[in-house]
Amino acid sequence: MPQFNIWILFSFHLADIISTVEFNYSGDLLATGDKGGRVVIFQREQEGNNRSHSRGEYNVYSTFQSHEPEFDYLKSLEIEEKINKIRWLPQQNAAHFLLSTNDKTIKLWKISERDKRAEGYNLKDENGRLRDPFRITSLRVPVLKPMDLMVEASPRRIFANAHTYHINSISVNSDHETYLSADDLRINLWHLEITDRSFNIVDIKPANMEELTEVITAAECHPNQCNVFVYSSSKGTIRLCDMRASALCDSNTPSDIPCEPEDPSSRSFFSEIISSISDVKFSHSGRYMMTRDYLSVKVWDLNMESRPVETYQVHEYLRSKLCSLYENDCIFDKFECCWNGSDNAIMTGSYNNFFRMFDRNTRRDITLEASRESSKPRAILKPRKVCTGGKRKKDEISVDSLDFNKKILHTAWHPKENIIAVAATNNLYIFQDKIN
Numbered sequence: 001m002p003q004f005n006i007w008i009l010f011s012f013h014l015a016d017i018i019s020t021v022e023f024n025y026s027g028d029l030l031a032t033g034d035k036g037g038r039v040v041i042f043q044r045e046q047e048g049n050n051r052s053h054s055r056g057e058y059n060v061y062s063t064f065q066s067h068e069p070e071f072d073y074l075k076s077l078e079i080e081e082k083i084n085k086i087r088w089l090p091q092q093n094a095a096h097f098l099l100s101t102n103d104k105t106i107k108l109w110k111i112s113e114r115d116k117r118a119e120g121y122n123l124k125d126e127n128g129r130l131r132d133p134f135r136i137t138s139l140r141v142p143v144l145k146p147m148d149l150m151v152e153a154s155p156r157r158i159f160a161n162a163h164t165y166h167i168n169s170i171s172v173n174s175d176h177e178t179y180l181s182a183d184d185l186r187i188n189l190w191h192l193e194i195t196d197r198s199f200n201i202v203d204i205k206p207a208n209m210e211e212l213t214e215v216i217t218a219a220e221c222h223p224n225q226c227n228v229f230v231y232s233s234s235k236g237t238i239r240l241c242d243m244r245a246s247a248l249c250d251s252n253t254p255s256d257i258p259c260e261p262e263d264p265s266s267r268s269f270f271s272e273i274i275s276s277i278s279d280v281k282f283s284h285s286g287r288y289m290m291t292r293d294y295l296s297v298k299v300w301d302l303n304m305e306s307r308p309v310e311t312y313q314v315h316e317y318l319r320s321k322l323c324s325l326y327e328n329d330c331i332f333d334k335f336e337c338c339w340n341g342s343d344n345a346i347m348t349g350s351y352n353n354f355f356r357m358f359d360r361n362t363r364r365d366i367t368l369e370a371s372r373e374s375s376k377p378r379a380i381l382k383p384r385k386v387c388t389g390g391k392r393k394k395d396e397i398s399v400d401s402l403d404f405n406k407k408i409l410h411t412a413w414h415p416k417e418n419i420i421a422v423a424a425t426n427n428l429y430i431f432q433d434k435i436n
């Protein structure tokens with residue numbers, strides 16, 4: 001995205017607040033999960049199928065209810081149906097598979113297409129009612145008749161009862177047979193075929209819960225080394241673990257990477273809260289990791305763990321506003337971050353429906369706004385600027401007029417092209433680089 005000439009390709013209003021977005025490995029499908037437990041999958045129009053300017057658009061492919069609200073009678077707790085994460089499995093046959101999770105239960109869904117149906121059964125009629133066997137006088141050979149394409153989602157496996165705390169991450173391993181799931185205090189490893197047991201690979205629960213000082217905030221498998229995974233914590237540390245080194249990684253794992261040492265004079269009541277890591281992602285190449293904390297994004301080289309190799313300020317102007325952001329709870333917002341297909345650019349969200357992109361080569365960065373009003377179809381998005389003290393220039397917005405209820409927490413980058421998906425409360429926006 002060298003020029004950052006972004007235009008809107010598509011926007012869609014969903015029934016509920018979007019809680020996760022995820023492209024499949026080729027980028028032709030995009031899955032969203034929402035607060036109401038639904039999964040909506042969008043499919044990219046095949047090129048050449050239609051008028052040239054509609055090509056590349058995404059249309060709804062399938063919608064299904066993944067999770068329902070439940071009640072935990074033992075703890076008298078309501079379990080929300082909100083989808084916390086969705087992860088695609090690499091495609092192996094005509095059907096697609098994805099994992100979706102709420103706070104407690106992970107489900108494996110199969111999404112398959114049907115464009116034929118069988119007709120001419122012997123024991124039932126065309127409406128599925130059983131026929132009286134004594135009145136069947138001749139046998140028929142069933143035939144397949146074409147019908148309108150139907151996309152069906154069916155739950156194939158349910159991985160339940162393994163998490164006492166809230167699940168924040170799921171990640172499919174590069175062996176394509178196992179995946180991990182992380183909650184506030186533990187990380188489990190599952191086999192995709194086995195639902196009744198999982199292996200606990202991280203446990204940071206203190207013997208006495210009153211000594212609890214840290215929770216797990218995110219976890220991810222390495223993209224090509226199936227023994228390696230990383231997890232981040234609310235204390236601002238990231239831990240790179242090797243399952244071969246010990247079956248159970250605990251907080252004494254060798255690679256315990258602290259956040260950057262801070263200047264003690266700038267320490268404040270908020271220092272620890274804002275250093276909490278809300279997301280950690282390996283680059284596609286597996287060489288780098290990226291972490292998002294409240295005010296910045298940092299890139300780490302796995303060969304040099306002592307400090308980040310790059311730091312990008314997302315919205316440094318909020319540093320003077322931490323007190324009110326604490327009072328309205330925004331300081332606890334969990335912003336995610338993502339890499340582009342070639343690992344040369346990164347993206348993350350901010351407030352006021354702003355999102356930020358950073359080009360790692362040129363060190364250019366841009367702030368854009370995801371909104372229907374500001375983005376007429378095919379018009380290039382105007383970069384936005386926040387005024388930080390001094391006189392406000394035309395086109396700038398002052399820190400005090402930012403809307404903290406409009407936040408971009410979830411974004412995704414197409415794995416091969418300059419196409420991005422941005423979730424702004426109920427609205428999904430797909431933007432494209434204009435070069436195409």
Ligand SMILES: *[C@@H]1O[C@H](CO)[C@@H](O)[C@H](O)[C@H]1NC(C)=O
Binds near residue numbers: 343345359415417
């Ligand atoms: C990723 O970003 C770089 C730098 O902006 C750009 O040159 C490249 O085309 C992008 N690649 C993909 C696959 O999006």
Ligand SMILES: *[C@@H]1O[C@H](CO)[C@@H](O)[C@H](O)[C@H]1NC(C)=O
Binds near residue numbers: 049050051054
């Ligand atoms: C082409 O696009 C139009 C308008 O968006 C739509 O009504 C039509 O069904 C599309 N045709 C095909 C072949 O996809």
Ligand SMILES: *[C@@H]1O[C@H](CO)[C@@H](O)[C@H](O)[C@H]1NC(C)=O
Binds near residue numbers: 025026028089090091
């Ligand atoms: C992603 O979805 C598209 C569209 O159905 C499919 O053709 C492609 O094979 C999928 N890619 C992978 C790697 O799963």
